[in-house]
Amino acid sequence: MNFPWLFFILLTPLIGTILLFIPQVKKYFSSKQIAFYSSIVTLIFVTVASLQFDISSNAQTQLDVSFDWIPIFGISFHLALTGISLVLVGLTAVLTPIVVLACQHEGQIRSREYFMWILLTEASALAVFMARDLFLFYVVFEAMLIPIFFLVGRFGGARRNSAALKFLLFGLVGGLVMLAAVIWLYFIAVNQLGRGTFSIAALSNELKIDIWTERWLFLGFFLAFALKAPMVPGHTWLPDTAEQATPGTSTMLIGILDKVGTYAMLAILIPIFPNASKEFAPAIIILALVSIIYAALIAIAQKDMKRTFAYISISHFGFIVMGIFSFTSIGIIGATVYMVAHGLSTAALFLTAGYLMRQKDTSLINGFGGLTKTAPLLTGFFLVASLSSIALPGLAGFVGEFMVLTGTYQRNQIAAVIATLGIILAAIYMLWLYQRVFTGPENDGTKNIIDLNTKQTLILTPVVVLTIIFGLFPAPVIKVSETAVSNTLKVLKVSDPLPRIEMVKQND
């Protein structure tokens, strides 16, 4: 085994958490500093690991770290990367330090606890994206609920308790159903293979599941994942949670953790249940379409900025799911790019709006107005984030959305046409929000808004720069995820549609 990079990636946030509680360390560093340095070390490890990652390799996973955990049940502590997990691990590692730096007053009171939960969120997200053992995956999938539960319940707005509880319950319901499916799957493995195993690779490659069982198992997992990256109608916890959570929490939750749902559809659902995936794909695409259009329409009518962002995200998750279930290379790679773009734009939206909302202590849209003049920098950052969010060509959001739509269009033209209507709705919900918050005459309440200072500008800059870079140069994300996507298509036994008309290419 090579150097266990992935193990260290996972370890650093945990060590950071421990350091928060050591008085000798606390003498020299504030909690915020500890959390920041810890997340930077994680980022360094992730960078090194991604340099080790061989994009030309056809291997299903790379950089494997594995040791027996509970051997009697065939459970191993198995971490590894596919191209898609690397992309999401990268996203997590980039966003966490930014969230740490961007938090202000919630970091002053009970700061140690706040940063502990942030670091644990990071750790659980990293673990989920790297886990290649289904049991390990299940454990961290559930464990993810805890830090967010406390971040919302202890640091959120006025109705934080009910929001946190709602979040927890939705998570638990999905988790329990998944647990039942996990155990059932374990039984099947025991019966067929003569040994218990939770290895995702083994479950996907070696099991022959009877189709009815496969359907039920598929639904069990799908429910958990569709509640996580909430799809209509299981979405209502997200607006409530986002409304009560701090901007930093929302960034971690919507920007990173919700991607676990869509990621797991790719990494677990399709590889283990390819036949059921194909059967249910049309129904799931319809569900995705409903999410896209329904959530976009509701986003238009929201009065609260945070709730609007939440509904926008639900609409975007619809796009991601649709791309995945298009079963085309372009669609699935597009979904991956979309996840990154959505993570970045969500972070930028919540954090910029966060600077704003803290000053007025409200997130109601009509509490603002005319900010272009008083806070031009903040306006600029918000505008770029919104434009990426509504997929302006040249920004990251566009690459993802265009690829998702094109991939879907290759298989299902009607679905793609309906989803494309979403680009019109997107312009309406985003620009109307922008208009009400940032333009028009200033009012008494917004005259005294203070613009971003240099430090805050520097914190937000990487997000915006990455948004532009991935818009113009998406090749790294695309290349990294290619192998994983072609493996997915292989499992499904489908190939990419060919152009309807074969043309003799002159230029090649």
Place this chain on the structure above:
Amino acid sequence: MIALAIALPALSAAILLSFGRRTNKFGPYLAISASTGAFLIGLWQFFQLLGLPKEERTVITAVYEWLVVPAANLKINFGLQADPLSISFVLLITFVGTLIHIYSLGYMSHDENRRRFFAYLNLFVAAMLLLVLADNYLLLYVGWEGVGLASYLLIGFWQHKNSAAVAAKKAFVANRVGDFGLSLAIMTMFLVFGSVSFVDINQGISSAPSWVSLTLGLLLLLAACGKSAQFPLQSWLLDAMEGPTPVSALIHAATMVTAGVYLIVRSGEIFNTSPTAQTAVVIIGAISLLMGAIIGAAKDDIKKSLAGSTMSQIGYMVLAAGLGPIGYVFAILHLITHGFFKAVMFLGAGSVMHATNDNVDMRRFGGLSKVMVFTTITFFIGYLAILGIPPFAGFYSKDHIIEAALSHSWWAGFVVLFGAGLTAFYMTRMVVMTFFSKQRWHDDVHPHESPLSMTIPMIVLAIGSTFIGIFLTQNHALEHWLEPVTGFSEPELPFSILTITLITLGVVAVGVLLAIWQYRSVTKVAPEKVSLVVSAARKDLYGDILNENLLMKPGQRLTRILGYFDKSVVDGYYSGIGSLTGGISARLRRSETGFVRSYAMSIILGTAIIVILLLIARL
């Protein structure tokens, strides 16, 4: 090298926007030099192409690979295509663009956000150049929405006025409806041909089934309608006049709004293979041509009247582009001449506004020719050009379109001729109400001629409006130049050219005389007792009212109902379960640790279940 033409203004915009106030002093000058630099590069590329044999005048540069998925056969370059068509646009955009940058020095001199204005102008130039230089539809789309963004930012530049912010959003949303068409067209191209580059599509379209070219044609037409303010997506253009006047001149008259015409001409091969799509283009052009002219004739706001005129003139171009190879060249010719004469008139209108405390109501102008000599003369040259009086620029372009339309069908010919008469009417009305007739100024207005930075661009554009027509048609220069890209065939005329010219001039003369007679005296307040047509035209032919009642209001109601439905029905369902659990957790909270405890319990419970079940499985 040609990439540098895009990079210069883009870089300048980036510097001005990211370094903020520090660039206030030199910002405008940096922006002007970036735009000038782009023009010089365009000029250099033009001569490079001119030096090549006619058939080889297409230079494609793949700057880098933008979107590549080998497995799916997807390969889209960030590639630029310099050919006669794109370079014609490059020269128009950068030349008029630079002049308008200079004009803005004077026009925006008192604005505290001047630097930002110039940054947006540069952003626009960069995006527009990308639009016309892209070698494939997806990259074109980047420029396409890029100019939409610049237009959004510039319409809403005076965002403290609510009306400006609303108009900006309206423009963007209307454009997105068009973009819906463009997106689907691009996806269809990839589905059918596995490519989105101009070269591949042009080559493949002839062997494609007819539904492909029809679908693509109609989708591209929808895109063109959005960008070029053609029926039924026209309503944003009049509101867009909320933007500063140099913006109206550059973006909403000379360049951006004509991008739809570029798209149709660029996709000529697609339309050539679908007569139905072509007919649709001609019909849309004809409707827009008349609508714009009628609206232009009823507005008292000088900018809105000019905007109606722009819609109408683009209608001419679209109609010409729908005629196929007999029309493409003249669509582009009219686009170029219009770029000059409409820009000069908008700048003239800006100059008038500058002189009258930003008044736009023509009923409070009058007699300005006495105090604003340069403005009057240059505006009048623009007026002669749009009327199509020989030898001014519009004569050459419009006459050719009329000839081509007549050879197409009697109704297209009738529409363009009638349109020429309407044009003469509303333009004469504008000139009379603004520069001649009695003074009707507000008491505190003391009109004066504008500074040199404003008049010089107007003079240059006026000279262009005079000679560009002769220059481009001499020895069929533009026909020969564009032919390799657009193709060209002579229209078969039902009458001799001289007859057509005379008929046209006759119709124009009638329009002029009618206007002079009707506006021999102008009241300070618009009369209220007017015919049905006039009152409809004042309301933009009910375009907005239709939008509002058919789309906006039902849409708002729908979103509100859905919002309510989501909260009370969907979420209410869960809340029922939630309140049950809430009760339990409230009881749990009474013991010290509350949530931690309840959660810990569920974890323990869960783990216990797993362990038990696993043990059973082992046994």
